[in-house]
Amino acid sequence: MTERLKSESSKEFNFNSRDFDRVRELIYKRAGISLADSKQEMVYSRLARRLRATGLTSFTEYLNRLEGDHDSQEWEAFTNALTTNLTSFFREEHHFPILAEHVKKCATPVSIWCSASSTGEEPYSIAMTLCEAFGTMRPPAQIIATDIDTNVLNTAAKGVYNADRIEKLSQERVRKFFLKGKGAQEGLVRVRQELRDLITFKQLNLLADSWPVSGEFDAIFCRNVMIYFDKPTQGKILKKFAPLMKSDALLFAGHSENFLYVTDELKLKGKTVYELAKSRAASRPSVSHLHKGSL
Template identity: 50%
Template sequence: MRPVSASNKLHTREFVFTIEDYENIRRRIYDFAGIALASSKQDMVYGRLAKRLRERRLSTFREYLELIDRAPGDWDIFVNALTTNLTSFFREAHHFELLARRLRQWLPSSSRPFRIWCCAASTGEEPYSLAMTACEAFASLSPPVEIIASDINTQVLIDAREGVYGSERMNGVSEGRLHKFFQAVDGEHSSRWKVIPQLHQLVRFCRINLLDSSWPLHGRFDAIFCRNVMIYFDRETQRAILQRFLGVLEEGGELYAGHSESFLHASDLFTNVGKTVYRPTPTRRKK
C-alpha cells in the first residue's frame, strides 16, 4: 500500500499513513459531519490524529479506524479533532451592530422573547457576544432574548458551558464590557475571566450536528447565526442545510453568515440583504 506522498516529512513520521487511511478518514468525517477535507490536508489530519494513536497505544491507522467505528467515545474525539474551532468575541462586529438595531426595535410588550440560534458556537465566544449585545440593547441583564448555542464538537461545548477565558482570548471585549459581563477568576490580577451568571443564563448549549436528519429544536428563530462553518461543506450540503433553515426561521427572520461565505448559489432559498446577511427569498407566485 502506498504511503501518503504529499509530504517530505513522511519518513520522519512515527506511524505509516497511507492514501487509503486518509481516504477512509475523509469519507467518515464527510458522511458524518459534512466536512469536505481537501487532499492538501493530509499533514494536518495526521498531526491531529497521531496523538490519539499514541494515547491508545495503537500502531497503525487501520487499528485506529477500527477503534473509532466501535467505540462512541473515541468516535467523538475523532470528530472533535477534525473540526476547526477558531472563534473570538465580537468576531465580524458589524453583525452585532445590526442585531442590536433589530433588538431595539423588538417591542418590549412583545409576548415572546427574541429567539436566536447560534448553530456553530464553538467555545462560546459567539453566543456570549450575542448575549452581551442583547443586554446592552435592552439595558438589562435579563433581556427578553433566548439563545440556543449548538455545535457538533463535544469538547468545545464543555468549554463554552464553563465560560472561562484566558486574557489572550479577550481581545474583542472592551474594558467596559469586561467589567460588566465577566468576573476575574483568580482575584485582582487574574489572567482568566468567567462570564457572569446572568449572561450564562441567557444561553442554552446543546450538541447539534447540522447534518442530522432532525434537529432537537422547538419553535422558530428570529435570527440564525451560522458563521464560518459552511465553508467546510460542499455546495450540495450547504444547500440542504439552507433548505432546512427555512423551516426553522420566523417570517422576517435573518441568517447571518461568515465573512467568506456566500449563498448566491442558493438565491432561490435566501436573498442577500446586507453584508453576509440573508433573508428567505420570497416565493414567486405560480401562474
C-alpha cells in the same frame, strides 16, 4: 521526492494517501466536512493523538476499529479532533449592530440560535448585544448555542477564558460582562452569570437527519462553518434552516460564505446577512398563529 520519503519514514505512524482518503470519507459522512488535499498533515497530527490514546499502532487498525465497533465515544473523539474552532468575541463585528437593531423590532421573548458556537465567544457576544439593545442584564431573550464538538461546548458552558481573549473589548464591556480572577485564578476571566443564564448549550450535528431544536427563531447565526461543507451539503442545511425562521428573521453568515447560488430559500439583505426570500416569507402564516416550540 527523497526528502518527502525521508520525512514520511520519520513519522511515528505510517500514514499514506489511502488512510487519508478513508478519513476524508468518514468525516464527510459523519459531519459533512470536506477535507482538502492540503489537510493531510493536519489530519495526521490530530489523529496521531487518538492512536496514542487508544494504544493502537497504525491508522489502518484505528480506522478499521472505528468503522467496525461503532464506538460512540471514539466517533465523538474522532470528530472533535478534526473540527476546527477558530473564534473570538465580536468576530465580524459589523453583524452585531445589525442584530441589535433587529431585535428591538421583534416581539418578545426574542429567540436566537447560534448553530456553530465553538468555545462560546460567539453566543456570549450575542448575549452582550441583547443586554445592550434592551438596556438590561436580563433581556427578554433566549439563545440556544450548538456545536458538533463536545469539548468546545464544555468550555463554552463554563464561560472561563484567558484574560487575553478580551483584550480587544472596551473597558465598559469588560467591566459589565466579566469577572476577573484573583489568586489561583489570576489571568482568567469569567462571563457573568446573567449572560450564562441566557444561553442553553447543546450538542448538534448539522448533518443529522433531525435537530434537537424547535420553534421559530428571530435570528440564526451560522458563520464560518459552511466553508467546510460542499455545495450540496450547504443547500441541505439551508433548506432545513428556513422553516425554523420567523417570516422576518435574519441569517448571519461568515464573511467568505455566499449562499446566493446554493438555495432559493434565502436572499441577501446585505453584509453577509440573509432573510427569507419574498415568496417563502409570504407563504408563512403570521407568528401569532404558529405553535412556538420550546428551545
